[in-house]
Amino acid sequence: MTKHTIPDIASFIRENKSFLIVTHANPDGDAIGSSFAMLNFLRENGKEAEALLPEDLPLNYREFVTGDFAASMTKDKINTFGACLCIDVSTAERIALGAVLSRNDISIPLVNIDHHPDNTLFGDVNLVDSGSAAAAAIVFNTACAIKDFKISPKTATLMLLGIVMDTGCFRFDNTSPCALRDAASLIELGASYSRIINAMYFTRPLAYLKFGAEAILDYMNTACDGKFAWISIEDQLLEKYSVKLKDIEGIIDSARSIDSAVVAGIIYRKNDGFKISLRSKNPSVSVGRIARKIKGGGHEMAAGAFIQEKNKKEAERILVELVQEELKTSGIL
Numbered sequence: 105m106t107k108h109t110i111p112d113i114a115s116f117i118r119e120n121k122s123f124l125i126v127t128h129a130n131p132d133g134d135a136i137g138s139s140f141a142m143l144n145f146l147r148e149n150g151k152e153a154e155a156l157l158p159e160d161l162p163l164n165y166r167e168f169v170t171g172d173f174a175a176s177m178t179k180d181k182i183n184t185f186g187a188c189l190c191i192d193v194s195t196a197e198r199i200a201l202g203a204v205l206s207r208n209d210i211s212i213p214l215v216n217i218d219h220h221p222d223n224t225l226f227g228d229v230n231l232v233d234s235g236s237a238a239a240a241a242i243v244f245n246t247a248c249a250i251k252d253f254k255i256s257p258k259t260a261t262l263m264l265l266g267i268v269m270d271t272g273c274f275r276f277d278n279t280s281p282c283a284l285r286d287a288a289s290l291i292e293l294g295a296s297y298s299r300i301i302n303a304m305y306f307t308r309p310l311a312y313l314k315f316g317a318e319a320i321l322d323y324m325n326t327a328c329d330g331k332f333a334w335i336s337i338e339d340q341l342l343e344k345y346s347v348k349l350k351d352i353e354g355i356i357d358s359a360r361s362i363d364s365a366v367v368a369g370i371i372y373r374k375n376d377g378f379k380i381s382l383r384s385k386n387p388s389v390s391v392g393r394i395a396r397k398i399k400g401g402g403h404e405m406a407a408g409a410f411i412q413e414k415n416k417k418e419a420e421r422i423l424v425e426l427v428q429e430e431l432k433t434s435g436i437l
């Protein structure tokens with residue numbers, strides 16, 4: 105359970121020959137950017153590396169990752185690598201290894217590279233910096249610490265992708281001087297900022313816009329004097345526009361942008377309960393704290409959780425109560 109530093113990881117990478125890269129389930133921009141940046145970086149500098157990602161990528165990310173990963177892997181295969189680099193994952197349970205495998209099936213050294221404040225230091229080696237805006241920024245700084253290794257424009261673009269997406273395109277509170285400096289350095293290294301912005305913010309099927317319009321019109325709710333706004337996503341609405349959940353998580357920004365809202369959320373049915381994403385607009389209101397009460401976790405300003413409850417009205421009641429409690433604790437209500 106020791107914490108390591110960037111120079112430790114830099115020498116670890118230098119000393120090992122082959123790496124397996126894994127990230128979290130439902131990968132977001134930082135998970136995808138940081139893992140594939142690491143994959144490219146290692147390959148371009150003479151290391152053997154493979155990525156395991158047993159999930160479909162959200163549509164807009166596909167052009168950055170050209171099918172270059174394994175969708176499944178056996179335990180034996182995993183353990184043929186020199187080490188496993190696990191990037192942007194807060195707990196061992198969240199590692200995306202497919203349906204059958206778990207952390208305990210990995211017997212090679214596991215390096216945990218992450219920035220979540222609730223990281224459980226589950227690796228054999230742990231590089232965890234919760235002050236970092238994105239895991240991609242940690243990957244970038246680690247890459248810089250390996251002096252004779254090169255960072256190509258392709259790798260730099262993937263690193264920048266992670267930083268752009270985890271800072272909400274430099275709009276969230278984690279947009280630190282450091283994050284902006286890293287982004288500037290990456291653009292100097294040839295990262296294509298315009299390509300990222302066009303793919304992430306200016307490219308979507310018309311059906312997605314219509315989905316968003318109807319979601320705002322008919323599925324937006326508010327509580328706590330308008331301080332909590334959330335969209336309750338119904339399967340029938342997804343079906344109507346042939347939209348996949350993983351492609352529309354940005355819809356939470358519509359709730360977030362409501363002037364009175366301090367906490368924004370989306371809620372949707374998953375298995376035997378409801379999955380919840382939450383955002384806070386005020387640093388004294390921790391949605392991470394709310395999430396940790398209901399089988400979830402994440403950052404203080406952005407978190408995810410799960411309510412095991414079949415009835416939607418009841419799940420929403422539980423959620424509103426928890427948000428209300430947090431708003432009261434922090435003196436907002």
Ligand SMILES: [Mn+2]
Nearest residue numbers: 134192239270
């Ligand atoms: Mn992240």
